[in-house]
Amino acid sequence: MLKLSILRKLRKSALVSYIYIGPERLGGGQLGETSVQIDDGLIEEMGEIRNIMYDKLMEEPRLIVSLRVDQDSEFGIITDVQQELRHAGTLRINYSTRRQL
């Protein structure tokens, strides 16, 4: 119970950092290549994630990374992102889902 309430409190504050993975939205409703976005910036190269997340972790050691992944994605790119997160040391992650239990 205690743990849960702490977790809920964390969720409210700015401890959560979002990583979006999904097809890029092009003009005219078209979808492009699958890409990775952290907060507001698109990631050009996978290696950047490590540095960005490491900086975030230094600012907030209790960081939770929430992965918001498009339903139709393939798992390979998520594995790549996870590898980067492990290198950065941000190990607490959360797969965001909208489904009802």
Added chain:
Amino acid sequence: MLNKKRSRESGEIDGSSLADIAFLLLIFFLVVTTIDIDTGIGLVLPPIPDDIEPPPVRERNLMNILVNAQGMVLINEEPAAIPTVRERVREFVDNNGADPDLSETPDDAIVSIKTDRRTPYNVYIDMLDEVMGAYEELRNQASMDRFGVPFSLSGTTTVPNGKRYTDMYPKTNFNC
């Protein structure tokens, strides 16, 4: 004369119902709005190993789940359907040494989920949901047996011998 009378007739619009309408709108939006709550499956990634060999794991303590590019599941080299995974994981973790092919203790039990690069994400999430659900059920059951309330509702996380439910059934699954 006639003109003057007509201009006097045009009265004001009655504004007294404005407050009612505004109030009604306010209530409508209060009811309709959903607050965006983050839900999801949380887990902790294993840290990058520092060139230390991982400790050897006995085969019976390891449950291998493979998901291929078509979203089909193999458990210990045998095909399985996703809805059956929960039951399989429960049996495997809560075996306590009874069946020689399943885990020795919940502490030792390791569930390994491996995926192909082209595995669909939603299949993986369904998979993970089943595994996490199995652990949740086991913890709830342990809590029900001792206190008669589910794990999520019990005011304490410790059981009489000082172990936490989360330690009784530690989540030790990883994926590569």
